[in-house]
Amino acid sequence: MWFEDIEIGTKHTLGEYRFVEDEMIAFAKKYDPQTFHVDPQAAKQSIFGGLIASGWMTVAVWMKLMTAKLTPESAGASVSPGFEDLRWYKPVRPGTALTYSTEVVEKRELKSRPHFGLVLNRNEARDQDGTLYMSIVTKVLRERRSAS
Amino acid sequence: MPLLHFEDFSAGQKLALDGRYTVTAEEIVAFARQFDPQPHHLDDEAAKKTVLGGLAASGWHVCAMAMRLIVDGLVGKAASQGAAGVEECRWLKPVRPGDVLRLELEVLETRAPSSRSDIGFVKIRWDLFNQREQVAMMISAPMFLRRT
Numbered sequence: 001m002w003f004e005d006i007e008i009g010t011k012h013t014l015g016e017y018r019f020v021e022d023e024m025i026a027f028a029k030k031y032d033p034q035t036f037h038v039d040p041q042a043a044k045q046s047i048f049g050g051l052i053a054s055g056w057m058t059v060a061v062w063m064k065l066m067t068a069k070l071t072p073e074s075a076g077a078s079v080s081p082g083f084e085d086l087r088w089y090k091p092v093r094p095g096t097a098l099t100y101s102t103e104v105v106e107k108r109e110l111k112s113r114p115h116f117g118l119v120l121n122r123n124e125a126r127d128q129d130g131t132l133y134m135s136i137v138t139k140v141l142r143e144r145r146s147a148s
Numbered sequence: 149m150p151l152l153h154f155e156d157f158s159a160g161q162k163l164a165l166d167g168r169y170t171v172t173a174e175e176i177v178a179f180a181r182q183f184d185p186q187p188h189h190l191d192d193e194a195a196k197k198t199v200l201g202g203l204a205a206s207g208w209h210v211c212a213m214a215m216r217l218i219v220d221g222l223v224g225k226a227a228s229q230g231a232a233g234v235e236e237c238r239w240l241k242p243v244r245p246g247d248v249l250r251l252e253l254e255v256l257e258t259r260a261p262s263s264r265s266d267i268g269f270v271k272i273r274w275d276l277f278n279q280r281e282q283v284a285m286m287i288s289a290p291m292f293l294r295r296t
Contacts, residue, residue, distance in 0.1 A: 031212035033219055034228075047229060055231070056215055060183040060208045067185055079199055080207060080239065087233035 003107070003117035003142035011103040014065040014123075019053050021094035027057045052091035058098075058134050059086060062123055065100045079141050081118075086136040098125040098133055105137070116141045152226040154260065154268030154293040161255040165221030169213045171205060173245035179209040204242035210285050211237065214276045217251040227294035229267055234289040241284040248279040256288060260295065268295050 021040065028037030032054035036046040043051040092098065106120040119142050125134040173192070180189035184206035187194035192203040205213075243249070257271040269290055276285040 027212075031216045033216075034223060054215070055233075056208070056212050060212070063206070063208050064183045067183075070186070082207070082236065082238035083234075084236045085233070086237070088231070 001142070002145040003119065004145045006104055006107065006119055006142060008104050008107060011101060012069065014062070014069060014100040014102055016097055016099045017061045017065060018097040019057075019061075019092050019094060021051060024051065024053045024057065024092075024094060027060075028054045032056060048091050050093060052093055053096075055086075055088040055134070058088065058092050058125065059136060061098070062100050062125065062134075062136065066102065080139055081141065083136055083138045086134075088134055090131065090133045092133055096127060096133075098127055100125050102138075110141075113141070115144055117144055118142075152222075152293070154227075154258070154270065154295045157255050157258050157268075157270045157293070159255055159257055163222070163253040163255075165217055165251045165253065167217045167221045167250065169217055169249040171213070171243055171245060171247045171249065173203060176203060176205045176209065176243075176245060179212070180206050183208060200242050202242075202244065204244055207237075207239045207285075210239065210243050210276065211287070213243075213249060214251060214274060214285060214287065217249065217276075218253075218274065221251065222253065223291075229292035229294060231289060231291045234287055235271070236286075236288050238286045239284075240286060241278065241282050243278070243284050247284070249284065250277050251275070252277065266295055267292050269293075 025038055028034070036043040036048045036052055037054050040051040100123065102121045102123045104119060105122045108118040110116055110118055119140050121138050123136050123138060124132060126132050177190055180186070188198040188200045188204055189206045195203045252275045254273045255270060256273050259269045261267070261269065270293055271288060271290045274287040274289065275283050278284050
């Protein structure tokens, strides 16, 4: 799909992911070994009152669900220069199931790279009650049809 | 050593962390299999055909490795009260097998909210350097610290 074909307002549900204690701890031991991410007993005395997932795992799961939706063509064609406005609203505890969604919110033409356009998506993770746990604005470079 | 509190930070302050993170192909592939299974993160041969020109770590993996450096080098030594998100992240250079990463921090802003006397807000810029002295990733993120 070309930059020109992407429409602002297009929204997709990416799928659901249930956070399991063992996986939360395994991720945190490697990348974010703070007490409340790695030690269920000690976490009870922390400001969170129990074990919670690393925020970086919450957002890595977004990528996991997103890649499951990518076709080989769109995967190879998309490169991201970064993201902005990542927010963690609520701690994610063992057993929490989050549903991730993505919506195109902005398209920017790039003077510096005329063959590409930048597409911004706002992504959210919510539980079954609709409570928001995480949001992030991701950016992806898309080739322009005019460049082909 | 006493824990660092909000009052120990001031705008303009710079801190080079001692920690180093050596990136391996095995770890790049393992992270990608779990969270970001795209060809340029999984297979060197396939990656050569992409814009990255060879195996490179998922951007989310790069964030996670930087988090490990900041947990070991700063968070563990500070009266941290967690973080609520990331303002901006830019992936500037591919992170490849054999790269040795280190982190330099700069305090951008400190703010003591009038609504809470126990917590202060410190906005920090993270520059993740590789062994070629290139900034591979830049993040700006607020964190919360206890006040003395």
